[in-house]
Amino acid sequence: MKWRKRNRWLHRKLGYMFFGMAIIYGVSGIALNHHITRHWNPSHIERSETLVGIEPADRSEAGKEYINEIVTIAGEKENYKSYYFPTDQSLMIYLKDGHIIVDLETGESSITTLKNRKFFREINFLHYNKPKQLWTYFSDLFAFSLVIMAISGLIMNRGKKGIKGSGIILVIIGITIPLIFLIIYL
Amino acid sequence: MKNLILIITLTIFILSCGSEGTKTGIKETEAINVSIAELVASPESHTDDMVSLKGQVTHVCKHGGQKMFITDESQENNLLIRVSGSIPEFDVTLEGSMVEVTGKLLATIEASEEDHQEVDNDQTGTQNSNKTEDCPTEENLKKEGSATSDNNVTYHVEAVSFKEITEEV
Known part of the structure; x- marks a missing residue:
């Protein structure tokens, strides 16, 4: 189907475009997690x-x-x-x-x-949106693209390999885990 | 491939055309030169004014670098400086340096001790549970002559620019 081909194209292009951003936010996200729990200071x-x-x-x-x-x-x-x-x-x-x-x-x-702390200071600088101004818009674009990629990834494959197959179980697990934490800790 | 080139060109264009004139629009040239002692003594008279002042950095918050304290020669008057949209952060290496700060003096109504206590009791998480935990020196410095007035109003300067000055302290 044509829409599925377009969907795959969009997912691929966004994936390439925001590869660097995903690494920045992913790695600094781990640093941020451990900063909150006071294991270490990621910036210094x-x-x-x-x-x-x-x-x-x-x-x-x-x-x-x-x-x-x-x-x-x-x-x-x-x-x-x-x-x-x-x-x-x-x-x-x-x-x-x-x-x-x-x-x-x-x-x-x-x-x-x-x-x-070299490297971590730089990526945290971006993750915390310290440049402000235009970085806000670019990181918003990245965040919005993540939502697009999540949805386009969900509907990319058909049949057993798609959402109707084992995919739905993984989606449910991925949604349930944060919900459990919210119920317990919030 | 054409689409990709178009996207990259568009991104570069957006990034380049918006980098000017983003310094909050406050007129730095109208800044009034004041001393920290003067601001601490009567902050009400300069509220919302654009001020320019010099001082020694005694503390930079290490959890984000979004605020710092400066003191005057007497070391008895302290003032809280916060970043504005035009300053990403204060680097920790500024501690001990003389700086010249230009910014707007803002008043903030602080919650009472009881209110803070209630908030602390309500929160069990580690991130927001206690202001003092976030920046221990801050609370200490606040007590040591920072700009305050009656009715739990505290004052700080929201810096639009600052520069390190080489001056022997």
């Missing part, structure tokens, strides 16, 4: 370690000399940017790729380095 690599040998100090004493001493101990003298007192008892020293937090009362300190 964060590492913290304790610094030893930092003396306690009053806020009034914690001037440039004190900060210089800390960044020297941390081996981050070249990366020093600025400092800030979040509270009277704590000092935050900003570095190019991270920061040092000092408890002024005890001298307990830790250094955190923060780097952008």
Whole structure:
């Protein structure tokens, strides 16, 4: 039948056209899933370690000399940017790729380095629609095409290989699983 | 093949012709130069004004980079800055840098503590259950002199542009 041929053509062309988008949204979707459950931060690599040998100090004493001493101990003298007192008892020293937090009362300190996670940062940037503006329309087009591809895929084959055969069972399973989760968790 | 070329050409055309003039339409040139201290002291007098201010970035929200806090030289006045449609995100590497921000000062009516509690009790999911969990430093900074007024109104700047300035802090 002619409409079936056209349907197959449309499904194929959309599949080619949005191959890249499917990969971007699929891979970043996995990252997003695990970001929500706090397994890891998909956009940044964060590492913290304790610094030893930092003396306690009053806020009034914690001037440039004190900060210089800390960044020297941390081996981050070249990366020093600025400092800030979040509270009277704590000092935050900003570095190019991270920061040092000092408890002024005890001298307990830790250094955190923060780097952008390559590839995932870029695909998440797109998945979260951070470019906004025109990306919104393009990603809308992709989303709409996904619906078209889902429907065209459903009616692509005839007989036992089609929706009237085993296909309907898989469709029912695919709809039932999210429904079960909604019933249980919503 | 012809159809494919047509689709690609059309896509490129749409992408190229719409990339101009999408910066929200707010006139940046009319921005008033103000200090953070001035805004924190009397935010009501600048509500909905386009303002331009300088400050040190003390925190960038790592869950999306959609907001950051800046402070002034005294480190006692903090201001929340949010992105607008023309800024994708604030990069975490901005922390500790001096920035010049231009944007609109907006007032937001915050829900009361009781309302927050009710919302928290209603939600069992991990994503939206607690504002503080999303950005722990934010709540801390809000208490430390961020622009607020009576009646649970808080203020933030919706940035239309910003630039990092090289200035020793």
